[in-house]
Each structure stands twice: as structure tokens, then as C-alpha cells.
Amino acid sequence: MRKKSKISADAVEPRRRAEARTRERLNNAGSKARNLGSRTEAQRPLHELQVRRTELEMQNVELQKARDEAKASLAKYTHLYEFAPVGYFSLDEQGRILEANLAGAALLGVERSKLVSRRLQRFLAPPSRPGFLAFLARVFGSAGKQVCEGQLLKADGAAVLAGFHAALADSLDGSQKWCRVAVSDLSAFNRAKEAQRRTKALSVANLWLRREFILRQEVEEALRQNEERFNQVAEASGKFIWEVDAKGLYTYASVSVKTILGYTPRELVGKKHFYDLLVPSVREQLKEGVFRTFAERKIFRDFPNPKVSKSGKTVHVETSGVPALDPTGKFIGYRGADTDVTERKRAEEALAGSELRFRTLIEQAPIAISISRNGFGVYANRKLAQMCGLQGAGEWSGRPIPEFFAPQSRDESKERTRRRLLGLPVPDEFDAIGLRTDGSQFPIRVVVAQVQLADGMANIAFITDVTERKQAELESQRSRAEIAHLSRTATLGELSGSLAHELNQPLAAILANAQAGQRFLADDHVDLNEMRDILKDIVMDTQRAGEVIRRLRQLLKKGELNRLPLDLNEVVQATLRLVRNDLLIHNITLQAEYAPEMPVIEGDRVQLQQVLLNLIVNATDAMAQTSPAERRLFVRTEHLKKDGVCVSVSDSGRGMPPDIAKRIFDPFFTTKHTGMGLGLKVCRTIITAHGGQINGTNNPEQGATFLFTLPAAKKEQP
């Protein structure tokens, strides 16, 4: 009906347009028409026919156009219908398929041609069928759009959840009712929907995750830093930091375990129990103890336990641990640290051993040893106790050190302590007189060293009873003096011997000749020729004797110098070494001062030493009457400005009376009972031969100083 009315309405429009067209046609022939106005009446039916024809022509064009449009539209819809992603079915009231598009066939997994006349419900899973039939009934019972869902069974047996949208279609001829059903694969839809939902959820989650991630990254970075720091500390501390679970299985191991036990953390975590690393011989015992501790949740500290490293070496470690609890307070194991104490243990053992050794060594040493601090005794070994007549070492400790010295050595002892306390240099070797508990005295030689003991600085002294040595020294000194005397006499003897021989020959000849002459003269008959010969020989021999003396004098004067480049400081040092003992015996304090950078001199080492010895012996003799405490010998070398050197020997003796000072270098002048009066004369001869000078003067306050100068060696001229 609607269609009919529409057609009639449409029919009005062509009529109006046809009329307008006809009018235009007429207007084109305007003047003719007006001219023909008079014929209007006659021409009216013709006009009507013309309009009608135009109208029909126009309708025809319209129709053609409409048909083309319909055709195109049909093609479009057919295409849409066929290739729509949704399955379309046309069904009759019984559900028989009248038509199906390709998607529908694909959905059912059946070729399209085989679908027609088959009931769609046959393709549904039995449980879905009643719902579908009810849905169909609803579709055909009302004009509205109906929806239902059901399980489609594809030809290959796969089940697909499908959604059905249906609407009743206009029957073409009104005899048969049919409907159109769009079937969509809900599983895909659901999937998509799910995917969409999930995507949305995911994107939200993602956002959170991103935030979480960033946060975690920061946390992780902090953690990483922390861990790195921790690992570094663990590494640096040399401790193996660990965590074990309640069964003792490692759940964490710091990298430092590699250094201590040779394992990497990976080799331990989850693979080894702490007790797996224990030395087998004590493993069970220790394991039991540890688990007892675990059971009591006790904290343990520095628990010594020997472990075996990966390479099989025993490593002594000390382990500390605390129970680990999860956030809910449940016991999950222990965490703690292992410290490698192998070295320490070894050192301790060595120390214990060596201490015992050293204690025994010192206690049993064949030399007396004392330890003192700040001038008070701390320890005396057996030998020292024996030497001093102490009842035991206890008598040594706490007593002032000077008490162990004889009164004459006490001041020196106090002085040494004072100097030591002030940090001044103290001789590390000295002679003194010791005191026994019975009051007797004995000479000792002390070698002392400052040592750092566990409880501070202390002096350790090695004391030798030198009674025998002193006696031996005295004896050797005496015999040395004898030898010196003998050799001097021998030299003189030799000199006089050769002198005598050289002189005796001519003298003997002279005497024999003279006496022979006397005898001849006593005879009655004197052979004058004989007498002349005798006198001639006497003269000759006398001259010869004179020659001998002249030659001898020359020999003495010249001396035979063995000149070599010398370091005078060294010569002085060597000489002082020779006399050191003599000085000690005479209680003379020696002080030597050496000029730095002494020029090399040229000279006879032995002769120069002789000069020095002579001066030192003289100085020693000069101090014989001086009180022992004041006996000082001062030997000093000097570098003179005008390219020479000077050696001085000063004593604190009695000095020289003026009349004696003038004559000291005269030959055969002496003030000594045993002297020959040649010493200084020889000295002067030697020094003069070296191109130097020697002089002696009294010191302003006490004693005398003898000094000699020597020129520096001439530098080699090119």
C-alpha cells in the first residue's frame, strides 16, 4: 500500500515536469504560438498528447535509471551479503535454510549448495536446539528483532559459540513467512571482546607495571648498588657472607666465598649444605652442634670450624650467624659470615711455638740477658741470676738497674737511663763493673738494644762477665808492651849491630894495624916500608869509618817512604781501633771527630800510624796521674783551608812544664823512666819527610794537644 501511494505521488511529479517541458517546447516556438493564439481551441488535444508523450519519455528514462541503480545496488548488496563476515541465513518457519551466504556456509563448515532446505537447528548442539526453536518461534511470532545464542557444531565436529540475530522478512508473495538470521561466531567475538578487555586491562596493568617497573628499577638500582656495595664490603672484609635455609642448604653466598673456599656462589647456592664443606673428621660432630643451635634459634659468634676448600685444602674459618625470619616471623634459616682465620691460626700457633722457643732460648742462654724498662729491671735470665748471685729472677724485676752496678759504674748507668728517656744517643756497647749480691765486683761488658715488646719499649741487655777477658787483656797488654819494648830494642840492636859491624871492620883494621906497628917498632930492626904501609892503611880505614857514619846518617835522614794515596780519616780510625782496648784498660774516654770530605794525602800509612800511636801513647802516659773519670782523649781530623789536613790528639793529662815543652822534640830527651827519648823525634822526622809539621802545646785548661799537618796530595798535572 505504501508502495502504491508512493508510486502515485511519484506520478504527480513526472506529470508536473512533463508539463514544464512541454511548456518550454512551446515557448521555443513562442511567436508562432501567439500568432496561432487564435487557434488555441483547436490545438488543445494535441498539446495534451504532446505532454503525455514527453511525460512517458521522461518516465522511461527515470525507470531505466532506477533499474540501473537497483541493479548496481543489488550487486553491491549481493557482494556485501556474500562476503560479509557474518553468516546470513534466510529461514522459513521450520528453520529450513532458504538461502545462506558464504560466511554462513563457512561458519557451518558445509558447502553452500548443500545447505538449502536443511534445518539450521540441525547444526546446533543438541542442548542449544530447544533455545533456538524458541527463538525461531519468537521471530515468527512477533515483528521485533530477536537475539539468541547457541552452540553450533561444525561439520568437522568443532563447537562454536554463535550469536543469532533474526528479524522477520516480508514475504514476497505473502504466502510464505521467512526470516533473516545473522549468525556470528561468538567465540571469535568473545575472544575479541576478551582480548579487548584484556588489552584494556593489560594497558592499565601495563601502566601500573611501567610505574612499578620504574619504581622497581630505582629500587633495583638501589639494591644493585647496595648489593654491589655489600659484595665489595664482603669481598673487602674477606668474609664469606651466606644464608642457609633451615636445613642448612645455602640460599645465598657472597662472591668472596671464591677467595676463601674456592667455590663460586653458584656452586654453593641450592647445591651444598654448610656441613658439606666441613672437614670430614669433625663434620658430624659440628653438624649436630650447629643444628642444635638452629633449633634454639641462637645467635652464634666466631664459631671455629675447619672447612675444606674446593681444591681440598683445609681452611680454618670462624663463623658468626643469626637466625633469619621471614616477614611473618617464621624461621627460614640462618644468615651470617665466615672469616678465614687460617693465617691467623697458623701465626698464633707459630707464635705460641716461637714464644716458647724464645723463652727457653733466653732463659737457658749461655749469656746473661736482662730486660729492663725506664731504668728498672723487668726480667733476668738464669745465667744473669747466677752471675749476680740472685736467688731468682724475681730479685731482678722492679729493682733500679744502677743497683746492679758497682758504685763507680752507677752514675754512668743513671746517665744512660736519663739519656735514653730523653731520646739522646746511648752507646749500645759499654764496659762497667757489676756488683754481686755478696758485694764482690766483677768487670762486665754490656751490649744493649732497644726493643719493642708487646707492652712497650724495653732495653734488652746482654751481659758478659769479662773478668777472664780483662785478665787476658791485661796480660796481652803487658806482653804487647814487652813486645813493643823488645822490638824497639831489637830495632836499636839491629841498628847498632849493623852500625857496629860497619864501624868495627875499619876499627878492627886500624887497631890491628896500629898494634902491629907498635910491635914492629919494638923490634931492633924497623922496616920503614912496613910502617909506611901500616900508617897508610890506618888512614884509609879511618876514612872508611867516617864514610860509614856519613852513610848511616844519610840513610836515617832519608828514610824510605812508601808513599800511597791515603784517606787520613781511615788511617786515624784504624789506629784508634788498635788502641781501643788500651784506652779502655786505662779508663780513658775516647772521643773522635772526623772532618767530612778530607782531601786525599800521600804518605806512608805505617809511618803515619806510628806517629799517631806515639802521640796517643804519650797522651795515655800523660794521663796516668789523672783521675779515671777525667781521662779523656780527643782525636780530631780537620780539613785546612790551604789544601792540607790536620790531625790533633788532645789529652786531659798533666800537660808539659814550659822548660820541657821547649825540648820535647830533641832526640834522647825524655821525661819517662823507661823512655828512650826518641818518640817525638821520630814523629817529627816522619812528618817532616811527608812535607808536614808537628807541634805540641799545652791546652788552656788541662792537658796538652799535639797536632800535625800534612799537605794534600798534588793533583796530577797533565
Add this chain to the structure above:
Amino acid sequence: MSQSASTVFIVDDDTSVLKSLSRLLRSARLNSVAFSSPQEFLDGYSPHTAGCLVLDVAMPGLDGLQLQQALIAKGSEIPIIFLTGHGDIPMSVRAMKRGAVDFLTKPVNGEDLLKAIHTAMETDRANRQTRAELDDIRQRESTLTPREREVMRCVISGALNKRIAQLLGIAEKTVKVHRGRVMQKMAARSVAELVSLCREAGITPIPVA
């Protein structure tokens, strides 16, 4: 004087000393022969020459003491007077022990030297006489047959003929014959004299228990 038959040998490396000493000896009318080195003396000296030796101790090469030793080794008994420039006691003791007559220090007084020379000459003469006597005894002894010598050595031990016969496994009569010959050959007038001669000549008795 018998002294003039003796010679004084002088050895000194110093020619003027040698010359003056020779002159001194000449003034005392002594024969002297001078040698300027010990070796020269050793080469030219004959032990048969009577006399003495004046010897300087200190000489190059062979010194005085060594020469003395060499002379002793040669069997010479020539008396030696040592002269030394500086006499030292050990040296002089050694020299004297080996038979030096004197040890004089140079320059030596002429009188002392001459006196020492006279003493030395006397010693030499005595030595020579003893030696001559000894040589005589030895000469006589050398004429004995071995058996006679045996018998003689038994006789000087104081054994009787019977015992000697027993000891030597010969007849007592034979011993008597030998004994008579020994006394004759040795020119001994008594057993006591024979014993004395044998002792001088160093002939030892055969012990007869």
C-alpha cells in the same frame, strides 16, 4: 920454636881487616895464611897442616859458624878463634860448644888475639899428639889376625886363658900362643898397658860372663 911450624889461617871478607891481622901476626912472628872467604879456605886447607883458624863470624855466603860445622864434618879438629862485630851470647855459646877456642869482639886487642892464638896452637899440638898416638895404636892393631883380635878383646875383659879357650872353642894352649902374639904386636908390656891402649883406641872388650 915449634910454633913456627904451625900456621895461623885467617878468614875475613874484609880485605883491610885481613891485611891488618896478617900484619899483626907477622909482628908476632907467626906464620899466617889469609883467605877472604870461607869457601876459599875450605878449598885450600889441608887438615894435616898444624895450626889454628881466626874466623870472622859475619860473612856473606858461608858464615863463620857454618864453616866451623863444615870443618867438623870433614873431621878437622883445627882450633878456631871467632871474631865478631857484635858478639851475642847465644851465638858464642853455640860456637864454644862446638869446640871454638875463643870468641873475641872486634875491634880486637892484639894481645888478646895473640894469646888466644897461642892457646889454640897448644890445643892443636895436643890434639895432633893424641891423634898420632891413636894412629900408632890403630896401626899396631891392624897387624893382628882376626883371631888374635878376638883373643885380645877377651884378655882386656879380664878373662883367664881357660875361659877364653872355652869361649872361643879352642885349646887353652892356642890361646896362650895368640895372647903372646897380641902382646908382642901391640907392644904392650903388661895386660894393664894393653887395656889402656885398647881403651884409647876405642877397642871394646868382649864380655865374658
